Structure formats: structure tokens, C-alpha cells
Amino acid sequence: MTTTSQPEPPAHQEQPSRQETAPHQEPPAQDELLPATRRALLHRVAVAQVEGRAPSLVAAVVRGGELVWSGARSGPGGRQPGTDVQxxxxxxxxxxxxxxxxxxxxxxxxxxxxxxxxxxxxxxxxxxxxxxxxxxxxxxxxxxxxxxxxxxxxxxxxxxxxxxxxxxxxxxxxxxxxxxxxxxxxxxxxxxxxxxxxxxxxxxxxxxxxxxxxxxxxxxxxxxxxxxxxxxxxxxxxxxxxxxxxxxxxxxxxxxxxxxxxxxxxxxxxxxxxxxxxxxxxxxxxxxxxxxxxxxxxxxxxxxxxxxxxxxxxxxxxxxxxxxxxxxxxxxxxxxxxxxxxxxxxxxxxxxxxxxxxxxxxxxxxEPRIPEPWRPLAQAADSVLALAGPWYWGTQVMALRITREGGLSLGPLAGGGRRSHFRSNGDGTWTGLEGYYAGELLQAVRRADGSVSHLDLGSFVFTREPYEQGAPVPGGVDPQGWRPVPE
Structure with a gap:
């Protein structure tokens, strides 16, 4: 019976890798993650290399713009590839x-x-x-x-x-x-x-x-x-x-x-x-x-x-x-x-x-992401701040909020419905970024005295009160207003 030795999969190199990893060890820089997390990551990579029968496998995790973990596996005698191996x-x-x-x-x-x-x-x-x-x-x-x-x-x-x-x-x-x-x-x-x-x-x-x-x-x-x-x-x-x-x-x-x-x-x-x-x-x-x-x-x-x-x-x-x-x-x-x-x-x-x-x-x-501490905005224009709060589309109450990025968000105060963030266009209007309102223009329509009459969003009219009298609600508002159910 004749046996044939198989070549080890080499990593061609002219100089040592910056991150040499001995078998079954992790580089010291990985201390940013908890030991249990690092072990779970290494276990997943090790299982993948074995079950996939891969000559070598290298993996890395980046969080917050920083490389926080890397792991590598290769067959017996094979050099563990570092994160700088192509x-x-x-x-x-x-x-x-x-x-x-x-x-x-x-x-x-x-x-x-x-x-x-x-x-x-x-x-x-x-x-x-x-x-x-x-x-x-x-x-x-x-x-x-x-x-x-x-x-x-x-x-x-x-x-x-x-x-x-x-x-x-x-x-x-x-x-x-x-x-x-x-x-x-x-x-x-x-x-x-x-x-x-x-x-x-x-x-x-x-x-x-x-x-x-x-x-x-x-x-x-x-x-x-x-x-x-x-x-x-x-x-x-x-x-x-x-x-x-x-x-x-x-x-x-x-x-x-x-x-x-x-x-x-x-x-x-x-x-x-x-x-x-x-x-x-x-x-x-x-x-x-x-x-x-x-x-x-x-x-x-x-x-x-x-x-x-x-x-x-x-x-x-x-x-x-x-x-x-x-x-x-x-x-x-x-x-x-x-x-x-x-x-x-x-x-x-x-x-x-x-x-x-x-x-x-x-x-x-x-290790869920820990949010940045809440801090008040450095500045907010009075004209924009005056728009924040509840608005009504028909009878549905919507909340308009100023975002930390200087834009706006609009969505139902409770429950499901259309939601979107809006970026400022710098001229008193905002453009929707996602969902139903993506690309649609949001603007505050003002009366002759400068006060806000309503919000217009792609022909939808949002008013401060549900079906507000005097507002340009499509189809108009019954002049007798709200009333109890007739007997």
C-alpha cells in the first residue's frame, strides 16, 4: 500500500505577518471583547473550518470603526493566517x-x-x-x-x-x-x-x-x-x-x-x-x-x-x-x-x-451596543422648534421630532403606520429619507402673518387639530364641526 503526502496550503510571504497567531490562541489586542464572547466567536470559526474542510479560514469583527476581534484556523502544520494575509x-x-x-x-x-x-x-x-x-x-x-x-x-x-x-x-x-x-x-x-x-x-x-x-x-x-x-x-x-x-x-x-x-x-x-x-x-x-x-x-x-x-x-x-x-x-x-x-x-x-x-x-x-449619553442639542432654531409636537393627518395623531442630526422625524404617536426621517434642505423644507415618504418634500405652509397654517407632505395636509376648521383640508371640513351621534 502506498501513501501520498499532501502539500500544506502555504501562505506566500516576504516578511512575517503583523499578527501571528499560535494554534488555539488569540492575539492580545482582542481584550476589547469579553472572554465568553471571544470564545463563542472562535468556536464558530473553528466549526466552520472543520465542517467546511477549509485549508485555512480567517475572520475579523469590527465595531465602532475598530478591529475588536480576529481568529484564524488552519490544518495541522499549517501557518495560522493573520489579518494582514491576502x-x-x-x-x-x-x-x-x-x-x-x-x-x-x-x-x-x-x-x-x-x-x-x-x-x-x-x-x-x-x-x-x-x-x-x-x-x-x-x-x-x-x-x-x-x-x-x-x-x-x-x-x-x-x-x-x-x-x-x-x-x-x-x-x-x-x-x-x-x-x-x-x-x-x-x-x-x-x-x-x-x-x-x-x-x-x-x-x-x-x-x-x-x-x-x-x-x-x-x-x-x-x-x-x-x-x-x-x-x-x-x-x-x-x-x-x-x-x-x-x-x-x-x-x-x-x-x-x-x-x-x-x-x-x-x-x-x-x-x-x-x-x-x-x-x-x-x-x-x-x-x-x-x-x-x-x-x-x-x-x-x-x-x-x-x-x-x-x-x-x-x-x-x-x-x-x-x-x-x-x-x-x-x-x-x-x-x-x-x-x-x-x-x-x-x-x-x-x-x-x-x-x-x-x-x-x-x-x-x-455585548449590545451601549448608546451614547443623551445630551441636549447645542442649538435649535425657534422656527423649527415651533414645528415639533403633535400633528394630525385626518384623525391620526403624528409626532414631529427634531433629530440630533438636525433633521426631522415623523411617525404615529402610537402603533404602526408610516414613518420617516427627513433631511433639511437648508431652505425651510425637508426631504424624506425612507419608507413611504422617501424623496417626498415636507414643508411648513405659513399664513400671511408668518404663523404656521399646516404641514404639507406630498399633498398630505397635517394640522394641529384633527380636521381643523379653516385649514385647507382636502375635501373641506363640515362647518358644524364635531357633534355627538344623532339620536
Whole structure:
């Protein structure tokens, strides 16, 4: 009987990792979380590595903008990867590309409703809008024509026509959500056309450098992990090829680390004025595509370059990624200011997105976020303060409050109903940010003497008293007013 030894999955490196972790130990910097929480996180990662039969798996948790925990597991004899070891992150690249497109929108260089043809003519799919490509509703095919782009050189597809093929559409434009890798190739080409520079160069200049993502790159930089396939019926390994994706790079080229992606997750939750505002990243994680029936059942949807899912009662945003030899997930809860990264170097195995969601849940439930102390506002304009309090839409009492951010919130005083926050437009009007009133204009209508007559919100009239006499209530108010039930 002959036995064959299997190669250990190496991490190529030129210098030691900044965070070397001995087997079954955690680095000292993780003291910010309670020991029981750290053990629960390590247990989840360890189970995922064993059950997924992953050559290695590294995970990190970010809270309040700081890396508060990381853990890694690898097979016997394998080096424990630190948070600065690169893995290929696949389609998480799409979120980086989406950030570049949103920057172009915020600079006024394009509009999300623009058809692609306006900025990138001659593709043959120019009817699809920028927003539809970001949300995978452009009707494009899921993949480029054969041979499969993830396992073959990008040099086989040097032009956009090679990526799109002779029949690039699978569905009518704008009708349904259909995940499309070529769609993000088009968005990368759009960035290059508008900026006049290669996609990766623009990405480095406008996102990676400002956010301090020094270990995120288009090609691997030591130390990095090799990608492996694990035999489905035996515990043996096969190396996977690592191709330069060429034109398909904006859909899945990047390599990154748990540390860099933790920083990126924090940016996606909070925004950073050097790259994108909090309002713009919030827009990215707002559902923008009609969910398929299966997605309705599982509570998943898609925003603008971000996947959305409901997990344990909280909304998570982020993206998963996979390329031959690698699996990855970045998930965060903006409400909890908490995110998780999971990276592995195998073609299939651990469910990284489920693991990441579980890491968020473990910390959120074991150590719920302690709110900032309440403090009074530094200032509040008398004209705005006069609007606060109860208002009536018909007979329903609504509460208008001034938020700490200087905007307004409006919602039922009790029970369910339409609620929204509103941002100030600086001219005495406010714009709704979510729900039924998203994008709708709220304004106080004043009488000739300057006093407030009523609030107008998208043609809804809110008055200080229910069906207030003299107010412009649609349909009018019976002049005899309120009365008992007639006998």
C-alpha cells in the first residue's frame, strides 16, 4: 500500500505577518471583547473550518470603526493566517466598483438614471441605466461567453464585445433582478471612460489610498494564501489556477485582507467624506431591485452594488465573493455599527456569509451596543422648534421630532403606520429619507402673518387639530364641526 503526502496550503510571504497567531490562541489586542464572547466567536470559526474542510479560514469583527476581534484556523502544520494575509475576494470587488460609480454621480458627472449609451456608446446594451447595472436589473447574462472567465486568462476577452458576446441580454431591461458579472465589467469600463484612466488606478487613487487599504490590490502581494480545491469525497487538495481576469476585473479581481475589509465595512456603514458621504453609502444599501420569489422567502435583496439580507432580526448589508480556490464574505449591521469578515482559501466548503452573519449576531447579542449619553442639542432654531409636537393627518395623531442630526422625524404617536426621517434642505423644507415618504418634500405652509397654517407632505395636509376648521383640508371640513351621534 502506498501513501501520498499532501502539500500544506502555504501562505506566500516576504516578511512575517503583523499578527501571528499560535494554534488555539488569540492575539492580545482582542481584550476589547469579553472572554465568553471571544470564545463563542472562535468556536464558530473553528466549526466552520472543520465542517467546511477549509485549508485555512480567517475572520475579523469590527465595531465602532475598530478591529475588536480576529481568529484564524488552519490544518495541522499549517501557518495560522493573520489579518494582514491576502485572500482573493471575488465579487466583493463589485462593491468597490459601485463606490467608484457613486462618486461619479456625486460629482455630477453622471446620473444613475442615465442610459449607459450616454457615457459608453456602442456596447449594444446601452438602453440599461447605470442604476440598473448596479442593481443587476439590466437584463444582462450572468456570465460572459465560454470558456468560463474565472478559470481562463483575461487575454481571451480583450474587448467589451468579447465579454458581452453576440446575445448579451437574457431578460427585458429593468424587469427583474438577474445577477450579472458582465454588467459590472461595463461599470468598470464606464469608470475608465469618464475618468480617462484604468479602473485599478482610479480605485487605488480614489478609494484604497484615502481609506488606508494598503493591502488591497489587483494582484497578490506577499503574504498571501494559495487557492485550493478540496476533493468532495477525500481529504486531499488540488491547487487552483489564479488568473488575471482582464476586462472582467471590476467584477472580481481584487485580493485583500481581513484587516482591510474590516476597515472597508466600517466605511460602508458610516461613510467617509473623502470617498462617499454617509447618505450615499446609505443609498447603496437601500433595496434597488425587485426580489425574486426565493429571495422574498429568504429575506434577501440587492441594493446598488450591495447584497442585503435579514438575519436574526437585523438587516445586514455587504457582499459575498468567490473565485476558484477562494470564498469570502463582508457583512455589517449599520444599526449596530458592527461588521464581520470571513475569508477562506477553498473553492467550496464553508458558508462564509452565514458565518459572517453569525459573528455579527454573537457580538450584538452578547455585548449590545451601549448608546451614547443623551445630551441636549447645542442649538435649535425657534422656527423649527415651533414645528415639533403633535400633528394630525385626518384623525391620526403624528409626532414631529427634531433629530440630533438636525433633521426631522415623523411617525404615529402610537402603533404602526408610516414613518420617516427627513433631511433639511437648508431652505425651510425637508426631504424624506425612507419608507413611504422617501424623496417626498415636507414643508411648513405659513399664513400671511408668518404663523404656521399646516404641514404639507406630498399633498398630505397635517394640522394641529384633527380636521381643523379653516385649514385647507382636502375635501373641506363640515362647518358644524364635531357633534355627538344623532339620536
Amino acid at each position: 485572500y482573493r475576494i471575488g465579487s466583493i470587488t463589485k462593491t468597490f466598483t459601485a463606490v467608484l460609480v457613486m462618486r461619479l454621480r456625486d460629482e455630477g458627472l453622471l446620473d444613475l438614471t442615465d442610459p449607459l449609451e450616454k457615457h459608453l456608446p456602442g456596447t449594444g446594451v446601452g438602453e440599461a441605466t447605470v442604476a440598473e447595472l448596479l442593481a443587476h436589473t439590466g437584463g444582462l447574462a450572468a456570465e460572459s461567453p465560454a470558456p468560463w472567465w474565472e478559470r481562463t486568462p483575461g487575454s481571451l476577452r480583450p474587448e467589451l464585445a468579447d465579454v458581452l458576446g453576440e446575445e448579451p441580454l437574457r431578460h427585458p431591461v429593468g424587469r427583474r433582478h438577474h445577477y450579472s458579472n458582465p454588467g459590472f465589467t461595463l461599470l468598470g469600463a464606464l469608470v475608465e471612460e469618464v475618468r480617462g484612466a484604468p479602473w485599478e488606478e482610479v480605485l487605488r487613487r480614489e478609494v484604497l489610498v484615502p481609506l488606508g487599504l494598503e493591502r488591497t490590490s489587483g494582484s497578490p502581494q506577499a503574504p498571501y494564501m494559495e487557492g485550493w480545491a478540496v476533493h468532495p469525497w477525500a481529504d486531499v487538495l488540488l491547487p487552483e489556477p489564479s488568473e488575471d481576469l482582464g476586462r472582467m476585473a471590476p467584477a472580481g479581481q481584487l485580493w485583500s485582507t481581513a484587516e482591510d475589509l474590516a476597515r472597508f465595512a466600517s466605511f460602508l456603514a458610516r461613510g467617509d467624506e473623502r470617498v462617499l458621504s454617509a447618505e450615499s453609502v446609505r443609498e447603496m444599501r437601500t433595496p434597488a431591485a425587485p426580489p425574486e420569489a426565493a429571495e422574498v422567502r429568504t429575506g434577501t435583496s440587492y441594493g446598488l452594488g450591495m447584497q442585503l439580507q435579514s438575519h436574526s432580526g437585523r438587516l445586514l448589508a455587504g457582499h459575498s465573493g468567490s473565485l476558484p480556490g477562494f470564498l469570502a464574505s463582508l457583512m455589517f449591521s449599520a444599526e449596530d455599527d458592527l461588521g464581520a469578515i470571513v475569508l477562506s482559501n477553498c473553492t467550496s466548503g464553508p458558508l462564509c456569509s452565514t458565518v459572517a452573519a453569525d459573528l455579527v449576531r454573537i457580538v450584538a447579542e452578547a
